[in-house]
Amino acid sequence: MTAEKNPNHKKINDKDFELIQAINSGQTDKFHDLVKRYEQKLYNFSLRMCRDHSDAEDMIQETFLNVFRYLKNFRYETKFKNWLYKVAASTCIKKRRKSKFAPDKELSLDEFRPGNETEVPDHVPDWALMPLDKLLNQELSSTINQEILSLPKKYRLVIVLRDIEGFSTVETAQILGLSPSNVKVRLHRARLYLRDKLKGYFENDQR
Amino acid sequence: MTSDNHDHKHCLEMFQKLSEYIDGELDQVNCAEIEKHADNCVACFTCLETLKRTVAICKNVKDQPVPQEFSRKLKEIIQNIPKTTSP
Numbered sequence: 001m002t003a004e005k006n007p008n009h010k011k012i013n014d015k016d017f018e019l020i021q022a023i024n025s026g027q028t029d030k031f032h033d034l035v036k037r038y039e040q041k042l043y044n045f046s047l048r049m050c051r052d053h054s055d056a057e058d059m060i061q062e063t064f065l066n067v068f069r070y071l072k073n074f075r076y077e078t079k080f081k082n083w084l085y086k087v088a089a090s091t092c093i094k095k096r097r098k099s100k101f102a103p104d105k106e107l108s109l110d111e112f113r114p115g116n117e118t119e120v121p122d123h124v125p126d127w128a129l130m131p132l133d134k135l136l137n138q139e140l141s142s143t144i145n146q147e148i149l150s151l152p153k154k155y156r157l158v159i160v161l162r163d164i165e166g167f168s169t170v171e172t173a174q175i176l177g178l179s180p181s182n183v184k185v186r187l188h189r190a191r192l193y194l195r196d197k198l199k200g201y202f203e204n205d206q207r
Numbered sequence: 208m209t210s211d212n213h214d215h216k217h218c219l220e221m222f223q224k225l226s227e228y229i230d231g232e233l234d235q236v237n238c239a240e241i242e243k244h245a246d247n248c249v250a251c252f253t254c255l256e257t258l259k260r261t262v263a264i265c266k267n268v269k270d271q272p273v274p275q276e277f278s279r280k281l282k283e284i285i286q287n288i289p290k291t292t293s294p
Contacts, residue, residue: 040270113219163266195261
């Protein structure tokens with residue numbers, strides 16, 4: 001069923017629909033074209049979800065195999081990219097359940113309250129004021145990627161989808177099967193966690 | 208920003224809404240409250256500015272290229288999927 005044939009759903013413009021229809025009508029060799037479109041995005045998403053490259057590669061393979069397996073069930077009611085990330089996030093969550101990791105730590109808002117800091121700041125630090133292009137070098141990119149990996153996974157999934165992959169609050173909620181308010185709560189805590197890590201990074205290195 | 212001589216009882220309330228403010232997800236009344244508060248509270252103003260910067264850094268972090276070897280391996284795996292699996 002296409003969006004055009006279903007009057008109950010808003011028409012969605014998606015550059016991937018034509019390719020998916022071709023694959024689903026038997027041109028399975030075109031599946032690789034779909035993989036090529038999203039390989040890099042999914043590779044980086046997986047690297048941010050898994051702590052080592054081997055797990056990340058497994059996650060991408062499983063995701064694309066699941067996409068191939070279930071592509072016939074795609075209903076054209078959402079953008080393909082959103083459906084792909086739903087499959088990827090689900091693959092990621094299932095992998096974690098099978099692993100021996102301890103449950104995710106909860107981040108409490110109280111940990112990050114400005115009044116809880118040892119010294120209440122009396123000015124905005126330079127790293128928040130200088131031009132972003134002067135600040136964002138290779139080392140900072142590497143640091144932020146490491147700190148994202150140190151977030152508990154339920155917070156990491158939300159901040160990666162919202163702030164790195166660029167999904168909206170509603171889209172992220174649909175991808176993860178959460179309420180929009182839950183997405184907002186997790187996102188705020190994840191951002192505050194990273195803010196604290198960046199603050200430490202800049203203060204310790206006296207940049 | 209003016210002074211920090213104010214009652215800090217609203218700090219927590221403001222603090223909880225900073226991400227929604229940054230994302231443009233708050234109504235005008237709440238936005239005005241945050242702006243007024245941040246103008247009088249150095250701690251909250253600093254928190255807001257550093258949080259904005261944190262979000263900007265995340266939004267601009269660069270992706271890594273896919274290693275060619277992995278790309279080739281993925282292509283092989285895709286080509287070898289049994290065509291009976293679906294679609």
